[in-house]
Amino acid sequence: MKIGLLGHGVVGRGVTAILDGKYPDLEITKILVKDLSEGNDPRYTLSAEEILNDPEIGMIVECMGGVQPAGSYVLQAMKQGKHAVTSNKKMLASLLEEILAASSEHHVQVRFEASCGGGIPWIHELEHIRRIDEITGFRGIMNGTTNYILSAMHENGTDFAEALKQAQKLGYAEQDPSDDIDGMDVRYKCCISLFAACGLVISPDLIPAFGIRHIHASDAAWAKQHGRVIKMIGEGSPQGACVMPRILKSNDPMSAVFSNQNRLETDSPTLGVAAFSGQGAGSLPTAHAVVQDILDIARGCTQMKTEYERIDQTGIFEGTYYISGNGAEALNLPVKEKGNGFIITEHILLNDLMQALPEGHALFIAEVCE
Amino acid sequence: MKIGLLGHGVVGRGVTAILDGKYPDLEITKILVKDLSEGNDPRYTLSAEEILNDPEIGMIVECMGGVQPAGSYVLQAMKQGKHAVTSNKKMLASLLEEILAASSEHHVQVRFEASCGGGIPWIHELEHIRRIDEITGFRGIMNGTTNYILSAMHENGTDFAEALKQAQKLGYAEQDPSDDIDGMDVRYKCCISLFAACGLVISPDLIPAFGIRHIHASDAAWAKQHGRVIKMIGEGSPQGACVMPRILKSNDPMSAVFSNQNRLETDSPTLGVAAFSGQGAGSLPTAHAVVQDILDIARGCTQMKTEYERIDQTGIFEGTYYISGNGAEALNLPVKEKGNGFIITEHILLNDLMQALPEGHALFIAEVCE
Numbered sequence: 001m002k003i004g005l006l007g008h009g010v011v012g013r014g015v016t017a018i019l020d021g022k023y024p025d026l027e028i029t030k031i032l033v034k035d036l037s038e039g040n041d042p043r044y045t046l047s048a049e050e051i052l053n054d055p056e057i058g059m060i061v062e063c064m065g066g067v068q069p070a071g072s073y074v075l076q077a078m079k080q081g082k083h084a085v086t087s088n089k090k091m092l093a094s095l096l097e098e099i100l101a102a103s104s105e106h107h108v109q110v111r112f113e114a115s116c117g118g119g120i121p122w123i124h125e126l127e128h129i130r131r132i133d134e135i136t137g138f139r140g141i142m143n144g145t146t147n148y149i150l151s152a153m154h155e156n157g158t159d160f161a162e163a164l165k166q167a168q169k170l171g172y173a174e175q176d177p178s179d180d181i182d183g184m185d186v187r188y189k190c191c192i193s194l195f196a197a198c199g200l201v202i203s204p205d206l207i208p209a210f211g212i213r214h215i216h217a218s219d220a221a222w223a224k225q226h227g228r229v230i231k232m233i234g235e236g237s238p239q240g241a242c243v244m245p246r247i248l249k250s251n252d253p254m255s256a257v258f259s260n261q262n263r264l265e266t267d268s269p270t271l272g273v274a275a276f277s278g279q280g281a282g283s284l285p286t287a288h289a290v291v292q293d294i295l296d297i298a299r300g301c302t303q304m305k306t307e308y309e310r311i312d313q314t315g316i317f318e319g320t321y322y323i324s325g326n327g328a329e330a331l332n333l334p335v336k337e338k339g340n341g342f343i344i345t346e347h348i349l350l351n352d353l354m355q356a357l358p359e360g361h362a363l364f365i366a367e368v369c370e
Numbered sequence: 371m372k373i374g375l376l377g378h379g380v381v382g383r384g385v386t387a388i389l390d391g392k393y394p395d396l397e398i399t400k401i402l403v404k405d406l407s408e409g410n411d412p413r414y415t416l417s418a419e420e421i422l423n424d425p426e427i428g429m430i431v432e433c434m435g436g437v438q439p440a441g442s443y444v445l446q447a448m449k450q451g452k453h454a455v456t457s458n459k460k461m462l463a464s465l466l467e468e469i470l471a472a473s474s475e476h477h478v479q480v481r482f483e484a485s486c487g488g489g490i491p492w493i494h495e496l497e498h499i500r501r502i503d504e505i506t507g508f509r510g511i512m513n514g515t516t517n518y519i520l521s522a523m524h525e526n527g528t529d530f531a532e533a534l535k536q537a538q539k540l541g542y543a544e545q546d547p548s549d550d551i552d553g554m555d556v557r558y559k560c561c562i563s564l565f566a567a568c569g570l571v572i573s574p575d576l577i578p579a580f581g582i583r584h585i586h587a588s589d590a591a592w593a594k595q596h597g598r599v600i601k602m603i604g605e606g607s608p609q610g611a612c613v614m615p616r617i618l619k620s621n622d623p624m625s626a627v628f629s630n631q632n633r634l635e636t637d638s639p640t641l642g643v644a645a646f647s648g649q650g651a652g653s654l655p656t657a658h659a660v661v662q663d664i665l666d667i668a669r670g671c672t673q674m675k676t677e678y679e680r681i682d683q684t685g686i687f688e689g690t691y692y693i694s695g696n697g698a699e700a701l702n703l704p705v706k707e708k709g710n711g712f713i714i715t716e717h718i719l720l721n722d723l724m725q726a727l728p729e730g731h732a733l734f735i736a737e738v739c740e
Contacts, residue, residue, distance in 0.1 A: 018502060018640055119641045121498065131665050132388060132658055251452060253647070256626030270388055270658040271489045274648035277623070284640040288502055295501050302669075 002024060003297050004051035004082075006032045008039070008066035008161035011087045011114065011133055012084060014287025017062060019294070024297055029057065032064075032073075052076050059083040061290060061298060071095045076116070078102040078110065085284055085293040087114035093188035093204045100306045100328075109303045110295035115188045116196075117142060119285030120278045122264045123293065126196040127304045133268035135197040139235035142189045144260030144280045145173045146212050147233040150245075151258050153220040153228055160215055172260050183209035183243040186234040190241040197266065198238050201308045208314070208350045211241035214362040221326045222339040223247050229255035230364065240314025242350055245367040247322060313351075320344070321353060322366040331356050371668050376402045376423035376443055376453075377434035378409070380548060381457045381484065383656025385431060386411075389664070396668055397422025400425065402434075402443075422446050429453040429667060431660060432461070448472040448480065455663040457484035457656060463558035463574045465563060465670045470676045479673045480700040481663035484565075486559045487512060489655030490648045492634045494662065496566040497674045503638035505567040509605035512559045514650045515543045515632030516582050516602040520615075521628050523590040530585055541632050553579035553613040561613040567636065568608050571678045578684070578720045579613035584732040589694045591643035592709040593617050599625035600734065613718055617692060617736040663666055684721075690714070691723060692736040700728050 003019075005012055005028050016028060030051045031043045038044070051057060052073060060077040062084065064070040071091045074084050075098060084099075086092055092099065092115050103110045113123045117140070129135060141147050145167055152163040164181070167173035179185050187209040194200050212232055223230050231254050235244045248255050253275065257263045262280025267273050279285035323331075324341035333356075335342040343366070344353070350365075357363060373389075375382055375398050378594045379610050386398060387392035400421045401413045408414065421427060422443060430447040434440040434455065440461045441548075445468060454469075456462055462469065462485050483493045488509070499505060511517050515537055522533040534551070549555050557579045564570045582602055593600050601624050603616045618625050623645065627633045632650025636642050649655035694711035703726075705712040712722070713736070720735075727733060 022502075119644060121495060121644075128491065128494075128662065132392075156518055251626075251628060253626055253628075256621075256623055258621060258623075258711075270384075270654040272649045272652075272655050274489065274491075274646070276644070276646055278644035279642045282642075285642050288640040291502055292498065297598075299672075301671075 001058045002027055002029045002054075002056045003294065004028070004032070004054065004057040004060045005081075006048070006051065006060060006062045006070065006078075008044075009063065009065070010283045011022070011063040011290065012288045014283035015063065015290050017289050018284070018291050023295075023298075028061075030054065036142070037298075047319045048073050052080060057082060059085065059294065061294065062086040062088055063290065064088065065090070067091045067094045074099065075102055078106050078108050080173040081106060081108060083109045085111050085290055085297070087112070087186040087290050089115040089185070089192060091190040096191065096201050097310070099199070100281065100301055100308060103303060103306050106195045106319060109297050111296060111304075113191065113293050113370050114289035116192045116288045117262050117264050117276070118278070118280040118282060119288045120264060120276045121289070121292070122276055123191070123196045125276060126193070126266060129266060129268055129271055129274070130197075133270050135266055135268045136251065136266045137237040138193055138197050138233070138245040138265060139233055139254075140193075140252060140264035141231055141257050141262055142186045142234045142264065142280065143180055143232060144262060145177065146186075147257060147262070148172045148260045150212065150215075150220070150230055150232060151183070153215070153217060154224055157221060160213070181213050182211035183232070184242045186232065190234040190236055190243055193234070193264075194236040194241045195308060196304070197236060198240070200311050202311050202314060206313060207241045207243065209353055210245065210354060210363050212362075213344065213359050214243055214360055215245060216324065216362065219341070219362055226339070229256070231255065240311065242314065244350070245362070245364045247364045304340065320366045321348070323357070324362040324364075371428045372397055372399045372424075372426045372666065374400045374402070374427040374430045375449075376418070376421065376430060376432045376440065378403050378411075378414075380653045381432065381433040381656045381660065384653035385433065385660050388655070388657050388661050393567060393665075393668075395523060396664065397464035400424065400433075415589045418443050422450060429455065429596055429664065432456040432458055433660065434458065435460070437461045437464045444469065444677070445472055448476050448478050451476060453457065453479045453667045455481045455660055455667070457482070457660055459485040459555070459558040461564060463561040466561065466571050467678075467680070472573070473673060473676050479667050481666060481674075482562065483663050484656045485633050486562045486649070487632050487646070488650040488652060489658045490632060490634060490646045490650065491659070491662070492563070492604065492646055493566045495644070495646060496563070496636060497529075499636060499638055499641055499644070500567075502677070503640050505636055505638045507605070507607040507637045508563055508567050508635060509624075510563075510586055510634035511624060511627050511632055512556045512604045512634065512650065513550055513556075513602060514632060515547065515555075517632070518542045518630045520582065520585075520590070520600055520602060523587060525554075525583070526595055527591060528589055529581070529587040531733070551583050552581035553602070556602065556613045558603040560606055560613055563604070563634075565678060566608040566674070567606060569675065569678050570608070570610065570674060570681050572681050572684060577611045577613065578724055580615065580733050582732075583616055584730055585615060586694065586732065589711070589732055596709070597656060601625065601627070611672060612684065614720070615732070615734045617734045625716060648720065690736045691718070692734040693727070694732040694734075701726050
């Protein structure tokens with residue numbers, strides 16, 4: 001099968017590095033780039049149409065990033081009977097319904113293992129488990145940047161700003177880190193996981209997401225002192241999804257995920273809790289996931305279920321909320337002073353709480369914080 | 371497809387609980403039991419021949435345990451053109467070459483996900499990763515019994531005998547626990563993993579295995595005091611395999627595997643280290659793995675590679691060995707006193723060391739024990 005590759009950045013270069021010359025029946029024949037000076041590969045082209053209209057190309061692999069024009073290219077390719085593989089979480093989460101519809105309508109596959117958890121075979125395993133079980137819940141450390149920052153804060157007492165600088169120096173955080181630290185990246189991944197795990201489609205901006213920007217060294221120190229660890233957790237269930245820093249017990253396996261590693265867990269009736277960990281990003285691990293998708297399509301594995309139910313709200317995440325600093329008074333809610341913050345002693349929906357909370361405070365879901 | 375089930379114990383009952391009535395194209399039509407009083411299922415039979423000679427049965431599922439007669443039944447079924455699924459690690463490890471040969475010769479599949487790591491999709495993931503990478507190594511906590519015992523010793527300072535009693539009371543250890551605590555169970559699993567990961571076949575009794583029987587509360591306490599955790603690790607690579615208690619750093623993710631949980635890790639060039647954790651035993655998780663195998667066969671997934679290379683020794687496991695108690699003097703080797711034991715300061719092959727060590731001492735591979 002001939003393959004058209006859209007994008008030759010970090011992930012795209014990993015894909016050619018793994019695939020070129022390895023499988024006699026698979027060949028990347030054209031590569032869309034923004035600028036021909038990116039390299040001297042004879043397959044480079046500046047014209048997306050040249051790839052999308054090539055009748056010999058049976059599959060496109062999209063590693064461009066961004067919602068557009070990536071999304072239009074993927075939809076156009078599928079419409080022309082080409083299978084699609086994408087590593088682009090933002091595009092996929094934003095256009096999920098259209099892409100699933102295109103898969104059914106045009107009888108082509110869409111696969112997206114690399115969009116969530118990098119090299120970890122998360123989407124594949126969800127698909128596999130659902131052959132037998134209904135998944136009752138999932139949760140994960142899905143973002144290496146925030147896990148690196150929170151690990152540094154926990155282990156060395158580093159303040160947020162300094163930990164972020166370290167992460168940027170090591171290439172774990174971008175110059176504008178907002179998407180990672182404000183939870184947008186995890187929100188896209190939760191959106192995709194919620195479809196793969198529970199067959200639910202929700203617009204990503206309807207998933208409550210709270211980032212780590214306002215967490216102070218004193219919060220991390222307080223948690224550590226009480227045998228707790230702060231982790232950024234994306235989670236979901238048939239009731240919806242959310243993205244929140246959580247104060248976990250130190251013997252929770254999530255607490256042992258260090259540096260920029262990822263860990264994803266699923267729960268279901270017969271398998272119980274199963275967890276998958278590894279490199280959540282990086283050129284070769286992510287490209288490994290892309291190539292697994294390519295092989296699944298080329299080897300004739302069937303398309304995962306594209307049926308879904310659309311939901312427009314997710315509100316059931318109740319729990320014990322912990323608010324650091326002095327934001328809680330302004331909430332006009334029953335609170336109890338605790339460490340260097342407050343616990344809300346009444347059940348309240350996460351969405352309602354997030355709307356009520358004044359800017360600049362750190363909010364956590366806490367496990368047994370007495 | 372009609373299925374014959376051999377054995378209706380803990381795993382077999384899980385298989386019928388999951389499968390009966392769930393998939394219109396799959397039906398368990400006969401079940402081999404040792405005693406008709408086991409239940410009043412009309413599918414029960416005492417005659418293996420009745421199943422093996424039934425031309426309507428296209429697949430047998432063996433959950434009997436023990437090398438014989440289970441092994442003969444599986445081989446006989448394959449010879450008659452029936453696919454085989456087994457959860458029986460001892461049988462599979464002992465007869466691996468014959469079973470692989472039968473698969474090639476008679477063009478039938480053999481699958482064994484449940485033989486290693488219970489519900490964890492370990493064999494499947496190794497097969498998957500090898501489509502792209504050569505696996506350079508694997509290691510795992512593959513036995514819930516020993517992990518429960520070692521966890522109790524680490525967390526509560528419990529002595530070995532008492533921790534074993536607790537494990538027996540909870541159903542995590544058998545009345546005769548030798549196979550688990552002396553490392554035989556992990557040896558079978560290493561043998562199967564070495565084939566699935568590296569395409570190597572070795573007789574299980576050639577894999578060095580050292581158990582946990584002689585580990586004292588004082589060893590666990592000494593390790594804990596030095597920020598270390600003792601875990602029973604099965605491991606392998608293209609150079610071979612071994613089963614040994616290891617003294618790990620407390621920030622090793624293996625150290626965070628508590629109670630009777632399992633965790634398996636693989637390393638390969640493009641994926642890097644990937645880890646899979648969950649229930650390593652239990653009726654439903656193990657049966658879940660069996661049913662995944664059944665579905666793979668019924669849905670037309672191709673047989674995993676049956677080519678292998680036979681090896682007859684595995685000797686490269688060198689490292690820092692730690693011997694507790696006073697066994698080290700008898701070895702006539704350069705040792706250094708350390709805590710309540712000795713470190714051997716010279717490189718020595720594990721097989722040689724195990725032969726030289728007097729009975730009754732605990733032996734560990736230690737990570738950076740200075």
